[in-house]
Amino acid sequence: MPDTRTHEAAQPQGRLCHVCDIRTNTPEESVVFTSDLWTATLAADVPGWIMITLNRHGSDWLWGLSPEEALTLGPLMQRLSEAARTEAGAERVYLMGFGEKWQHFHFMLLSRPVTVPEDLRGPGLLEKAPELADRREALRLGSSIRKRLAASDGQ
Numbered sequence: 001m002p003d004t005r006t007h008e009a010a011q012p013q014g015r016l017c018h019v020c021d022i023r024t025n026t027p028e029e030s031v032v033f034t035s036d037l038w039t040a041t042l043a044a045d046v047p048g049w050i051m052i053t054l055n056r057h058g059s060d061w062l063w064g065l066s067p068e069e070a071l072t073l074g075p076l077m078q079r080l081s082e083a084a085r086t087e088a089g090a091e092r093v094y095l096m097g098f099g100e101k102w103q104h105f106h107f108m109l110l111s112r113p114v115t116v117p118e119d120l121r122g123p124g125l126l127e128k129a130p131e132l133a134d135r136r137e138a139l140r141l142g143s144s145i146r147k148r149l150a151a152s153d154g155q
């Protein structure tokens, strides 16, 4: 896996971009995918939750992607969501990205297992993140997702 986590950027007021910080300092065991353009890491210690981050820092959002970044994003989203769905036993994989506080392009894939009660489905699932967090299971699942992606790279 190439180490592409080298681009950091300071935000106004001298703060390091939180997204750059996560991308640069996430332990290897929490990285499920990396390429020249994208990094996917486990998120919030919730099993099957993944953050996809553009490697380069930029304050533009989706409209600021280069043609190559735009071209590779769709297949990456499809592969990661399929791997998360299969490995996590998810019935749905939600997409979420705001870019308000930290404008570096990133978004989340949130696996929603079939076992989640109906009243927690949709945005309500976010409120339950602390209860759903299970670092050991998130790492185990992350390893399975990483292996599935690596196997599909070899096809």
Ligand SMILES: [Zn+2]
Residues within 6 Å of the ligand: 008, 009, 017, 018, 019, 020, 021, 056, 057, 058, 104
């Ligand atoms: Zn950044």
